[in-house]
Amino acid sequence: MNAKNATSAIDVATARALLANNPDTLIVDVRTPGEFETAHVAGSINLPLDQVDAHLGRIVNDAGGRLLLMCQSGNRATQACTKLVNAGLSGATVITGGMNAWISAGGPVERGRERWSLERQVRLxxxxxxxxxxxxxxxxxxxxxxxxxxxxxxxxxxxxxxxxMGAMLSRLPYNRGAGCDVNASLARLRNEGRRA
Known part of the structure; x- marks a missing residue:
């Protein structure tokens, strides 16, 4: 499959309706653990973009149901979706506009310690x-x-x-937050996949 045609996307309203009507839908947030800690959709799992490559085979094998990929603005989620779809995963979709669009549309989020987004850090x-x-x-x-x-x-x-620059900044301790338990995220992905 061509990488340009590898990703599909939906807007926030469609994503929220899908989550409400389909219990097998899971949001996979590919932002840094620090960004995830600041604000995330309840029930989503954090699997940072830099971990997608490292665990691509497990994700493709374990995922079931529909995966909605989210980042801050949509760019990293699109990269992750392209990688997953090109590796053979069907049912992966990007939430257009990411967390920025989710919050702007009034989507509910769980908030934690405030941290700067990766895009803001790059601009600084x-x-x-x-x-x-x-x-x-x-x-x-x-x-x-x-x-x-x-x-x-x-x-x-x-x-x-x-x-x-963003890839380098994502590895800084500041962006690691409390840390992401990749194994727990992958286990949840596998468990959700078995339910589907």
């Missing part, structure tokens, strides 16, 4: 590096190339719908 770090390199270029002119490098990286990230 990238903007800070550009600002510092431009200021530093007053005394050290070659520093302007650092700003150009960051600009090129952000352009590449937009064109490929990937983000190396």
């Amino acid at each position: 770090i990238a903007g800070g590096i550009v600002l510092l390199s431009v200021v530093a270029s007053i005394w050290l002119p070659p520093a302007r190339f650092v700003a150009g490098f960051i600009g090129a990286g952000l352009t590449f990230a937009a064109l490929t719908n990937t983000c190396a």
Whole structure:
């Protein structure tokens, strides 16, 4: 299957109706544990995007019913869905707009300790590096190339719908939160799959 055609998506209203009418539907939140801790849909499981690759075979074998994939804005969920569908999983769907859209639509969430989303962290770090390199270029002119490098990286990230800086930031202890018990998430996925 072509990766461009590998994912399907539904809006928040459709996702909520599906959850209400189909007990075999499970939300898999692919954000970092820190983001998940801040706010998540009740009953969802946290399986960070960086763990999807590591456990792709188990997810495809154990998943049953319908999986709704969610992240902060939809980009990471789309990446995860593409990987899962290309590995042979049917029934995986992205919630368009992710947690941002869910909250905007009035969807209920469980809240915990407030943390910055990964997208916000990327904007802070990238903007800070550009600002510092431009200021530093007053005394050290070659520093302007650092700003150009960051600009090129952000352009590449937009064109490929990937983000190396976000991937690196997701591994920081701040984004790990209380931690994600991947084995518990996979066990729940397997148990939900057997029920389906």
